[in-house]
Amino acid sequence: MVTSVLTRLVPDTTVEVHAVCLDIDDTLIDYDGSARSALAALVGHDGAWPDWQRMTDEHVARAISGEFDYDTMRRVRTKAFFAGRGEYLDDAEVFRREEHRLAEMERSLRVFDDVVPCLDWLRATGIKIAAVTNASGAHQRAKLAAAGLGGFFDHVAIAGELGVAKPDPQIFLTACAGLGVDPGTAVHVGDRLDVDAVGARNAGMHGVWLNRTGRWSDVPAGVAAIASLAELPELLVCDLSG
Ligand SMILES: [Mg+2]
Structure with missing residues (x-):
């Protein structure tokens, strides 16, 4: 090894x-x-997704800034979402709908097909592996465990626990410190170009943008792009004969 x-x-x-x-x-x-x-199951159709995403982004930012905890954030967000659609819900109904939505999410939780082979390969190389996420602690740890992925990680850096979120360099540096590695010898892979790949690059790591659409035009200097985690081994291990 x-x-x-x-x-x-x-x-x-x-x-x-x-x-x-x-x-x-x-x-x-x-x-x-x-x-x-899960949202489509709650509202009966798929058309509300853009509004939901926008409101979720706004409320997650408020949770990360410390305005409220993650559970409160979800209820405030869900109440505001339905109010925006003309439904003014009392707290009990907000709670009921949010529980229903979360149960639907848990039921439909899916790990991308390229994840376990990639993590197995990383494990086989012996290099350290961390998860670096912008969500809350309990929520993300439970999700990793439910997905069967918890055992792959040497360290998990969670914005909700650290009070700092990607793309702030501090969360990347904290992850590197947790692994005991120099940022210059660490790679961070994520689906958001700005938050993940550019953020990691700016922290002195190697930023890799996972864009599953496979469509990109301008990839910033110092950032690599892949369309699947299946491409990561080839990206990481150079061909010394070439
Ligand atoms: Mg992401």
């Missing part, structure tokens, strides 16, 4: 990689897919 891989992620240079960090939602777990089907 080795504890590093050599990579040419940096052009014309060969560097050692000692750790790989991965985002969770929409990188490992199809969060949008399960959230979207």
Whole structure:
């Protein structure tokens, strides 16, 4: 077993990689897919998804800033969402609908097909693995465990526990410190170009943008792009014969 891989992620240079960090939602777990089907089950159709996403982003930012905890955030968000559609719910009805939505999400939780083979490969190389996520602690740990992924990670850095969120360099540096590696020898992979890949690059790591659509035009300097986690081994391990 080795504890590093050599990579040419940096052009014309060969560097050692000692750790790989991965985002969770929409990188490992199809969060949008399960959230979207759970919302459709709640409102009876799929058309409300853009409004829901926008309101969720706004409320998650308020939770991360400390305005309220994650459970309160969900109830405030759900109440505001239905109020925006002309339904003014009392607290008991908000609670009932949110419980129903969460049960639907749990039922439809799906790990992307390329995740376990990739994590198995990373494990086999012996390099360290961390999850770096912008959500709350209990929520994300429970989700990793429910998805059967909890055992793969040497460290989990969670914005809700740290009080700092991606793309702030501090959360990336905290993850590297938790793994005991230098940021310059660590890679972070995530589905958000700005929050994950550029944020990691700005923290001194190697940023990799996982864009499952496979469609991209401008990828910023110092960032690599892949369309599947199946491409990660090839990206990380350079061909020394080439
Ligand atoms: Mg994500």
